[in-house]
Structures are given as C-alpha cells and as structure tokens.
Amino acid sequence: MIVDRKQPLLNRRPSSDHRSEDDIRMHYEIEKELSNRLRTARRDERLGMYTALYDEIFERVPNIPGWNEQIPPQALARNIAKKIEFLKKFATSDSTFLELGPGDCSVCLAVAEHVKQVYAVDVSTAITSNVVAKDNFKLLISDGVSIDVAPGTVDVAYSSNLMEHLHPDDALEQLENILRALKPGGVYICITPSKLSGPHDVSKYFDTTPTGFHLKEYSTAELGKIMKAKGFDRVRPFIWFRGKLLILPMFSVVIMETLLQWLPRSWCRYLCNRFPINHVLARVVAYAPAGSGGS
Secondary structure (H helix, E strand, O other): OOOOOOOOOOOOOOOOOOOHHHHHHHHHHHHHHHHHHHHHHHHHHHOHHHHHHHHHHHHHHOOOOOOOOOOOOHHHHHHHHHHHHHHHOOOOOOOOEEOOOOOHHHHHHHHOOOOOOOEEEEEEOOOOOOOOOOOOOEEEEEOOOOOOOOOEEOOOOOOOOOOOHOOHHHHHHHHHHHHHEEEEEEEEEEEEOHHOOOOOOOHHOOOOOOOOOOOOEOHHHHHHHHHOOOOEEEEEEEEEEEEEEOOOOOOHHHHHHHHHOOOHHHHHHHHHOOOOOOHHOOEEEEOOOOOOOOO
C-alpha cells in the first residue's frame, strides 16, 4: 500500500519522535509490507520469518523510535531500576527468570544481578548483536514461538510489548511453551498494549486498527480467556504505580472494559490512554497450576 502523501496523520506525534511526516509514511509502508507477509503466511512459513523480517525492518528503517535512539544514561538507569523493583515482587535470589522479547537485554541483564539464572528469548539477531553476556545469562534466538529451555525450570517469565507482535496463532502456541517452561506455581507477567487505546504501532497515524507489526492487540478480557484456555490456573490484572503492586480481580477490569467500549471510539481511546486506566489494561499475571511444569 502506498500512503497518500497529502493524508494528514491521524494522531499527534510524541515529542520524542523527531522524524518528518515523510519518514513516518515510509516507515509505515515498509512495516505494513513486511507484516502482511506474516499475516498471510502458513505456520511452517512464518516460523523463521520473524527473525528475517525484524532484521530487515531495522536495516530499512534505521531511525525507529525506541530502538536506535540514545537515551540519556540517567534516564535509562531510572527506567531499568523501576522495572527491577517491580520484577523483584515476583523473583528472588533463587529464581530462574525468563524474558521474551528482551530487545537490547538491558532489563534481563540487570535482573541477572538479583536471580540465579536468566534466559532471554528473542527473534532478532540485529538488536541483540551487541549484548555482553554474564555467567548466569543466556541469550536464545527463537523462531517466534519456541522457548529452548528445559521444561519446568522457570520461576518467572516476563514479556513487555511482545505478544502483539506475534501472529495470533503463534501467540497461542507460545503461551503453551511458556506454561511448559514454568515450574509448578510459576508466573508469567504479560504486558501488552491494550486494543482499547490502540493501535499502538506505526499504523496509528493512518489506520484505526493495527496493520503494522502489531499483528493483534488484546483486551484484558481476551488475555484472560486465551491464557485460561491454554492451561494457566489463574489470570489476574494488576496495577503497578510508584512502587506499589495491586493484584485485581479479573471481573473488575472486564466490567470496566465493557463500559469503555460502549463509548464512542474517540472517547474510549482518549480515556484508555490516561492514568489510571492505562496502568491497568492488558497487564496480567498468569499463574501456572501447582501440578504443571513440563507437562
């Protein structure tokens, strides 16, 4: 698809995005082209495509916000410290920690200072090429769904802004592999952009549904439904703010989402991108059954 060069952007750019509108349109055209390959491919074709396509997008669009930009060291350190504070609510010094879609691995390398073992699972060899490993850290390149760790060995699995990048069928298969990797009673912390406030990929400037590398965005209710269907024992939304963690009953967030979706789309999207709602939606902790782990 070639975007009309006169078409105005649907949403305002964040102040951190210094690209021209032409650069954003180019990014959109390339990302939609590549993502359509995934959307239309068979499963046997998709597996392995993730690595090639993500490496290609980083090569063809070198200025994607959040990837190649230089974040001031103090700001980066503060951001990582907040995530470590949150993850320490679940992981201990004896834990085995698994991060899916770790990006530059800055978070899981920091987690390695506080746990026994860390595994980082990613599809891109380009974004992880400069990672300097530690003794208790192992980087695993995946085909998009595989998790090459021994069954029943992981205490805490974590992903942030990953699930939306997977083909929906592959996301279901990855959930099965996450559950298989977890110890009995282990937890999977999943943070993904909410469909109620999206789209959140580059298509937000041109479309009302995700058409770029966000192959599917989810509501909290959808996350709970598919995780339970794949064998997780309990799925609970949570809110993390200023060092406080509150685990919520699923029904409370499902009711809120239902009410929000009755509103006009523009109102729903506006409210869902504002605090405190944006700190609750599509953030869940899924608990492995006490008798699972390698099953």
